[in-house]
Amino acid sequence: MPSSITTLGFDADDTLWQNEQFFRASERHFADLLSAHANIDDLSNRLLAIEKRNLDLYGFGIKGFTLSLIETAVEVTEGQLPTSVVAEILAAGREMLRHPVETLPHVRETLEQLADQYRLVLITKGDLFDQERKLAQSGLGDFFDAVEIVSNKDKSTYERVFSRHGDGAERAMMIGNSLKSDVVPAIEAGSWGIFVPHELTWVLEHVEAPVAEQRFRQIEHLGELLPLLAEIG
Known part of the structure; x- marks a missing residue:
């Protein structure tokens, strides 16, 4: 480790x-x-x-x-x-x-508590204008030290982003609802991958959970992230 x-x-x-x-x-x-x-x-x-x-x-x-x-x-x-x-x-x-942005439960308070302890990076894929709009409307932008809107999320994406905005992939953790985009490639890059399931996930984002990986964890909502970080150390 x-x-x-x-x-x-x-x-x-x-x-x-x-x-x-x-x-x-x-x-x-x-x-x-x-x-x-x-x-x-x-x-x-x-x-x-x-x-x-x-x-x-x-x-x-x-x-x-x-x-x-x-x-x-x-x-x-x-x-x-x-x-x-x-x-x-x-x-x-x-x-x-x-459509107005609807933040999910536990998001704001979790980011607020983490912002002084960690370097926070938003890593999202999709249309540039729409993602910028949603971030602005969410009111969450000030919690992030950097924002990366990318065309795809793969191993090289996480290697690049965590080297640019952090201390490298091995000292980083990626949190998201997509196993395919957020979790598996982050683990491949050397990071932790934390799966936060959402009740609706696009079928093209479905892959098997990497349950055998040491750096894989699953939580039910972002409110469970701080205790997980304390456990991992």
């Missing part, structure tokens, strides 16, 4: 504030719009396939999601998509981009 932890990295969406629930609500509305052309399961499968195909082009976030909705609608209607449906999809995307 290395020396003590000096840097804590936090994911944003569904770790600090609600996010996935707005995607699910928009997808339900989308299913209603296209109900005459496809059943909900087929539509969901088609949308997921198109989102996966488009990730390398659009990245993560609401704008790419909205474009994937339109592409799916064009496909299931065989090119006969009414312009009124396009307008409704675009309106739903704009509404998501304007």
